[in-house]
Amino acid sequence: MRHSQWQSLLKSGNNCFDHQQLDEAETFYLQAYDLLSEARGDDPHSSELLMAWICTCHNLTSLYEVLGYLDLSLEYLMIPHEYLMKISEANYLNDDMKLTAFKGINITLPAIILFTNNHADCDGCRLQLPSLQKVMGQETSSIH
Numbered sequence: 001m002r003h004s005q006w007q008s009l010l011k012s013g014n015n016c017f018d019h020q021q022l023d024e025a026e027t028f029y030l031q032a033y034d035l036l037s038e039a040r041g042d043d044p045h046s047s048e049l050l051m052a053w054i055c056t057c058h059n060l061t062s063l064y065e066v067l068g069y070l071d072l073s074l075e076y077l078m079i080p081h082e083y084l085m086k087i088s089e090a091n092y093l094n095d096d097m098k099l100t101a102f103k104g105i106n107i108t109l110p111a112i113i114l115f116t117n118n119h120a121d122c123d124g125c126r127l128q129l130p131s132l133q134k135v136m137g138q139e140t141s142s143i144h
């Protein structure tokens with residue numbers, strides 16, 4: 001996969017999103033998500049691909065939030081966060097990968113907290129609340 005392919009898809013998606021062409025934005029974002037997911041499988045140690053994938057997930061989150069699909073929006077916040085949590089806890093990965101995961105968690109966790117605070121009535125948020133509180137406790141203990 002060429003670097004510019006997923007970048008072009010994200011730019012097109014952002015342009016459509018900015019112009020309220022939400023169906024088109026979704027198409028571009030989902031194509032970028034698929035490309036980046038595949039590329040991460042081929043190069044799982046690439047922090048650039050990982051961060052681009054997280055960004056794409058967050059773009060999908062914003063899109064589905066605007067459309068009112070809150071459970072789906074939360075799902076695209078949780079997918080990268082749960083992946084990063086697994087990486088950070090894996091004993092077989094090197095310290096560089098764990099550091100990249102921790103940096104990613106510092107992006108995903110605040111976004112999840114903000115989303116759940118803004119949408120406390122969301123069914124998915126209520127279901128995720130116990131696991132999110134556990135994660136927040138782990139984050140606090142790992143910082144100290």
